[in-house]
Amino acid sequence: MTEWINASWIIALLGIFAVSLSGSGIKGYAAASAILLSSAVTSWLAVNALIGQPLDLTINAGIFLGDIPIRIDQLSAWFILIINFTSITGAFFGTGYLKVYENAPSKLTLHWSLFVLFHLSMVWVCMVQNGFAFLIVWEIMSLSSMLLVIFDNHHLQTLKAGLNYLVQMHISVVFLTVGFIWVYSKTGSLSFDAIRTFFQTNNNLWPFLVFFVGFGFKAGFIPLHSWLPHAHPAAPSHVSGVMSGVIVKLGIYGIFRTISYLQSDFNLLGEIIITLSVLTGIYGILNASVHRDYKRMLAYCTIENIGIIGIGIGIGLIGIGTSSPVMYFLGFGGALLHVLNHSLFKSLLFYSAGSIFQQTHTRDMEQLGGLLKSMPKTALLFLVGAIAIGGLPPFNGFISEFIIYSGLIEGIHSNSMYQIILMILVLAGLCVIGGLSVMAFTKTYGTLFLGQPRKTLDHQPHEVSRLMLVPQYLIIALMLSIAFVPQFYLNAIGNILLSMRFPISIDTITIAFYSGSAAKIGLISLIFIGLICLFWLIRATLTRKKPQATETTWGCGYVAPNSSMQYSGKSFTKPVGKLFNSLLIEKKNFEEFKPEEIFPEKRKYDSNYVDFFESNFIDKITKYLIIGAGYFRFIQNGRTQSYVLYGILFILIMFLLTIFNLIK
Amino acid sequence: MLSFILILLAAFFFTGVINRTKSILSGRKGPGIFQPVKDVLRLFKKGAVYSKTTSFIFQIAPTIYFSSVVMAMLVVPFGQSKGIISFNGDFIFFAYALALGKFFSIIAALDTGSSFEGMGASREALYSMFAEPAFFILLGSLALLTGKTSFHEIFADFHLGSSISYALAVLSAFVLGMITMIENSRMPIDDPKTHLELTMVHEVMILDNSGFDLGLILSAGLLKFSIYGALIVNLFIGIFPYQYTIPMFFAIQILAAVIIGTIESFMARFRMSHNAQFIFALTSVSLLIFFGVLMVLGKFI
Known part of the structure; x- marks a missing residue:
């Protein structure tokens, strides 16, 4: 098995060489084929693990690191498969997306080498089971993705993002390091197995929360989410697709991994996670519905979906705490399935958003409109993504949300009043999330694709190349397979949950029962589509011979309407913005009319929404940090003599401390 | 199957009864109660005018909207007899199937590029979002009360035992009734008879639809009324045998229609800006039911 594991990184390295040697036209293909090959290797291992042959081996990494366990168990396998699929589609889409940069080969070399490295590091994050090695791989992942984000490095905004x-990723690493050191100080081992022994003998709550915060930064739980709305819009779309689809999920992977070692406090942790997740979901989708940058909107929508996944995790934890195997299965199962679902439709949406950006060069949806006529295929792809992400039947988003809903309803049948109340409030929260996501996506879809163009663009948008479309078709094919044959995926998830060692266990009968009822929903989704087709056929036959005319849109008698009179996306969601104005802070820039101004002149008005947590907490904390750090500015005075003095002072202090036995 | 036929039958007269009530109360003779159905049939025979701005979305949306309502209709049970589709958690499917229809009717309205229709679409999206928690908390509470999770089992087990369960049934009927009004864009949320595009909600979204498509939208509206009526009926019929429940079904449907007609005759529409708060307040009634259920079950500590 070692040769397979080694093959994964050797292929990636060869891929990086191939990328640097090849001509700028085929760099993308070189990277994509390296990712494809390396994925084939790790996917084969992952599929083996899922059907019951987990990989377990140890690599000796010298005296310093010691033995590093490399494991692909069922949980890792699930995430590895998700990473591989999204990275492959991302690489092919990106090849088409970056076609215009063919005259900048050095930029492309750097980008595609990093992309291969990025994919490799994500897969290895799921395999390495030693704290120190894990942090190294985790860091490679963060750094490579950061460098991928700043592809457009001549924009100040991009660099800032x-x-x-x-x-933020390094604050996350600090928490993870503290967590691993905490475990190390008690058990003397950095291996992941030590976490289990650590949890067996120590308090579970606080160490878990340290890990949760560390991984929560990556996942984007509020208030740790504020990097997402900056990084996702700034990155090239295939990178945002892979980041939003996968890298965020590795935060979830970390949380799942830590949960799998937990020994007690399940109920309390479940309640904490579920509450935080509902708030994350509502906050995310509220922001998604008001923003006019469509990629930022998708980033906020990712936060929302992390909330939904978190709700599932919370239900699962409460299920373990109250020894209800059904809740355990529905909660964790729904969360794991939603991880897969979200990675699919979010990457699909980011890719089609990328297609729009490539053709129009603007991320402001209020300047677009009527794109359906010039980019019909992209419009259809985005529509499928939008319906699926809203959790609406007959697509795959409904399946996972339905499972999470079922978990909540299962949780209602409890004896504890607090649990019942929590569950019913989460139920209400989840359906508000659903309703708001319909609002957010109708707005985005309507503003981008429907109506008339709001502005004449310098370059007439056209449908994108087939290279960019085919990866998106592939994603849709996989989405439909989840929607219509969910039992296949749920059985795989059942295997994952069967392999976890928790105080409660589920039997195959429960899994078979619930995957059976999911199969029924798959069937009903098919019936739904059949019904739509049936009515469409009836309509087509009945209206074939009827007269049809084309006229202008009804304008209440006004005969000269123009495209700027259309309802804007901002007005569409203004009522939501007003109702939740304490969370959705609108910054307006304008000049008041003065009383002496009898004939007002031309003036400008603009407004935008700012992130509540960022403007109220993070920015303030940063401001005080900068003020505080200002007091120590005298240290860095640019004189070499002073720096030498610091060195001498340091040695002196060390010397004195040793003499007085204060440090050993 | 039974529920499907009954809902279909009720759809024929429900809107007609509302209109008839309104006309009698305003001192007119009014059209016959089958007039709305005749209108729909006439529309089915007509040709259509499409806006130049619209795309295929505008053409498929009415069909999908209609299908989603039919799909929702399939899961509604009737007393002891199941709906055609019945599974655990089918009420979630009910709400989400309707939401798909709403999604398409909203984007179809945006497809016309008219600011009026965009305005209506925005309101529709907002109101239906606010109505959803009330529905889910209500059904969640009933699921808690009965210990079941599908429409059919919940309603079959909804025994009217103690007097507080009667109160629960009446309150639930109130919540469902208000949701009916919101979903069908009726008073006091929306005034279907208004002539000013700026103050419309649902009517303005379908301004550009005509011919067969308009017929589909209107017939979906007729069906929606009787679907929600059937849900209300289900709260009361429980385990009674069919010879009582079928007449009761029609009696309650007609009563509901008459009440809606009466409300519409004597009430004015709420201020648009207050609608959202009003609808959200419905959630508190649902929470009242929820606490009632907790009390009935003795789980209040």
């Missing part, structure tokens, strides 16, 4: 991401 990249730095923001870099800083």
